[in-house]
Amino acid sequence: MLKRSSIQRSNEELKAYFADLAVQNLRPLWTVDQPKEPKSKAVPYVWHWRDLRSRVMRAAELVGTEEAERRVLVLTNPGTQWGAANTLLANIQVVLPGETVRAHRHTNAALRFIIEGKSGYTVVDGQRCPMIPGDLVITPSWSWHDHANDSDVPMLWLDGLDGPLVRMLEVGFREDYPEEIQPACEGNDNSQSRYASGGLLPAWEAAPSTPHTPMYRYPLKQAKAALERLAAQETGSLYDGVILEYTNPVTGGPVMPTIGCYIQLLRGGEHTEAHRHTSCVCYHVVEGSGYTLVDGQRLEWEEKDVLSVPGWAFHEHVNTTDRPAVLFSLTDIPAKRALGYYREQAHYSGRQ
Ligand code: 1HN
Helix, strand or coil, rough: CCCCCCCCCCHHHHHHHHHHHHHCCCHHHHHCCCCCCCCCCCEEEEEHHHHHHHHHHHHHHHCCCCCCCCCCEEEEEEECCCCCCCCCCCEEEEECCCCCEEEECCCCCHHHHHHCCCCCEEEECCCCCCCCCCHHHHHHCCCEEEEEEECCCCEEEEEEECHHHHHHCCCCCCCEECCCCCCCCCCCCCCCHHHHHEEECCCCCCCCCCCCCCCCCCCCCHHHHHHHHHHHHCCCCCCCCCEEEEEEECCCCCCCCCCCEEEEEEECEECCCCCCCCCCCEEEEECEEEEEECCEEEEECCCEEEEEEEECCCCCCCCCCCCEEEEEEECHHHHHHHHHCCCCCECCCCCC
16 A cells, blocks of 8 residues: 655754755755645834924935935835735835936836826936826836926926845846936827727727836826716625726736736725735825724824735735725736736634
């Protein structure tokens, strides 16, 4: 009969064997702990705007955009020491009136969610994208981008990037544009007027073959109108309330292959059910206040705060006011789905 084997040896023999393996840069797999499920190094965390804003503004007093190619504070998760979440960066950037921020490109895919300001713009591959608070602007992997503030007030925004993933995959390239800034096309980015026509697409054009959305800018005005329309007629998700994904209008897929973007509305008093998924999430509070319970830990949030929910951590959201709360979020769902590693699970008792 075939069966599992059992071998007699002394502990000294085994110890000597392990020591010899170490010299050869070999490891016995049977001594390595193999967890049943993931446990993120990242911890549940919230950065409050009341602490962030003054520190970002202080950076603008101390360093110019000549010295700091990007005047950015990196929200650093105490568990990972690089980025707000395991695969994602969520940073705050400030650009003062009259400043430009030099053009460059990198393999990191990036997005901006505008927090404060009047106008100002990012030029993405020659397309001038206005930046208005609440708007989402995409700078896909390897696209040239520079920023400028032509208004009379500071601009602050949330930078979302797939930096830690790029580091881990060791695929980081970067390059400076030959000039300070790109020559922008006449007028503003026209991708909004080309692609945001309620499901209608230019039929004379071959479908873009890029892995990212051909639409670079998603105004808050449209997102909010859609959220409010749907909140009036649907329950939405058990776990997220009325939640919408920003999509590539041509494929219906995510905005970029490594980062998925969402916006959600939690009704006044809404308390969602808890679930967990292998993807990690960074939330930015567009409006409202409440808290999110993450693996039993209560993260209180208010307008403009940023919170990090690690992968495979149970989480549920609570809107503690009687008015709607709106959350923007970025996740690594597309990357994990593409690799077949996306999983989701409801909490066994509904809530934590
Ligand atoms: C970057 O290029 C920007 O273009 C912001 O504004 C943050 C963080 C890491 C690497 C590149 C930007 C960044 C970044």
